[in-house]
Amino acid sequence: QKEVEQNSGPLSVPEGAIASLNCTYSDRVSQSFFWYRQYSGKSPELIMSIYSNGDKEDGRFTAQLNKASQYVSLLIRDSQPSDSATYLCAVKHSSGSARQLTFGSGTQLTVLP
Amino acid sequence: DTEVTQTPKHLVMGMTNKKSLKCEQHMGHRAMYWYKQKAKKPPELMFVYSYEKLSINESVPSRFSPECPNSSLLNLHLHALQPEDSALYLCASSQTRTSGSGPEQYFGPGTRLTVT
Numbered sequence: 001q002k003e004v005e006q007n008s009g010p011l012s013v014p015e016g017a018i019a020s021l022n023c024t025y026s027d028r029v030s031q032s033f034f035w036y037r038q039y040s041g042k043s044p045e046l047i048m049s050i051y052s053n054g055d056k057e058d059g060r061f062t063a064q065l066n067k068a069s070q071y072v073s074l075l076i077r078d079s080q081p082s083d084s085a086t087y088l089c090a091v092k093h094s095s096g097s098a099r100q101l102t103f104g105s106g107t108q109l110t111v112l113p
Numbered sequence: 114d115t116e117v118t119q120t121p122k123h124l125v126m127g128m129t130n131k132k133s134l135k136c137e138q139h140m141g142h143r144a145m146y147w148y149k150q151k152a153k154k155p156p157e158l159m160f161v162y163s164y165e166k167l168s169i170n171e172s173v174p175s176r177f178s179p180e181c182p183n184s185s186l187l188n189l190h191l192h193a194l195q196p197e198d199s200a201l202y203l204c205a206s207s208q209t210r211t212s213g214s215g216p217e218q219y220f221g222p223g224t225r226l227t228v229t
Contacts, residue, residue: 032214043203043220044156051214088155092215100169101218103155 002027004091006104014112019076021107023089026070032092033065033072034101039085048074079111116140117221119204125227128194134224136187136204145187146218147179148203156203156220162187163209194228201225 003026013019021035032051036044050056050063050072062075072091076083089104117138126132136145144163148156161169162181170179176198178190187204201223208216 034217036220041225043201043223046217046219049215049217090218100158100161105155106153 002030002091002093002102004089004102004104006087006089006107008105009108010110011107012110012112013079015079015081017079017111019079019083019109019111021074021076021087021089021109023072023074023091023104024070025072025089025091025102027091027093028067028070030067030070030091030093033063034090034092035061035063035074036088036090037083037085038088038106044088076109079109081111081113084110117204117206117219119202119221119224121224122222123225123227125229126191126194127229128196130194131190131192133191134189134202134204134226136189136221137185138204138206138219138221139185140206140219141184142206142219143184143209144207144216145181146205146207147177147187147189148205148220150201150203150223160189191226194226196228199226199228 005024035048038044048063050065056063060077064073086106086108088106090101120135147159150156159173160179165181176193180188203223204221205218207218210216
C-alpha cells in the first residue's frame with residue numbers, strides 16, 4: 001500500500017510568519033512530488049512540483065525534497081490570510097500506472113491577521 | 114493556458130435521473146482523469162483516459178460511465194445514483210509522460226453533485 005502522510009492540522013500561523021507543511025511517503029522509489037492548494041469549496045490548484053533532492057523556490061513558496069528520508073515539505077514565507085486553505089501533498093509512484101497520483105489527506109492552514 | 118473547464122458547476126438529481134458531467138481542456142494533453150472528492154477528504158481517482166482510451170477504472174460502480182469523445186473532451190454519465198454519491202466531481206488533465214519527472218495534473222473547477 002503506497003501511503004502519503006500529512007499532518008491534518010489545523011495549522012495556524014500569524015500573518016507574516018513562515019508556514020511549514022510536511023509530507024512523508026512510503027514508496028522509496030517515488031519520482032515526482034506535487035503540492036496543491038485547495039480553498040474551501042474549490043478545486044485543487046497546483047502550486048509546486050519538485051523532482052530532485054533539495055529546494056525549489058517560486059515566489060513565497062519553497063518546496064524541499066529529501067528522498068533519503070522520504071520527506072517533502074512546503075514552506076510559505078510572509079504568510080498572508082489569503083494563504084488560508086488546505087494544502088494537499090501528492091506523489092507519483094514509479095510502479096503501476098505512471099499517471100497515478102496518491103494524495104495525502106491534506107493540511108488545513110489558517111493565517112491569522 | 115492551463116485551464117480545464119467543467120459543466121455544470123452544480124447539479125441536483127434524483128436517484129432515477131440520468132445526467133452527464135462534461136469536461137474540456139485545450140492544453141493538448143492526452144491524459145484525462147475523473148476524481149471524486151468528499152468533504153474534508155483528498156480527491157479519489159475514478160477513471161483515467163490515455164489517448165482517448167480508458168486505461169484505469171478504479172472499481173467504480175457501473176452507475177458511473179465515462180466517455181472520451183475526443184482528445185479535448187471527457188464526459189461522465191450518471192444513472193441511478195445514490196445519495197452517498199453526492200460529492201465534488203473533478204476533472205483533470207496532464208501530459209502522458211510515463212517515466213521521469215511529472216506529469217503535472219491540472220484540475221478543473223469541479224461539479225458539485227447532490228443526489229436526492
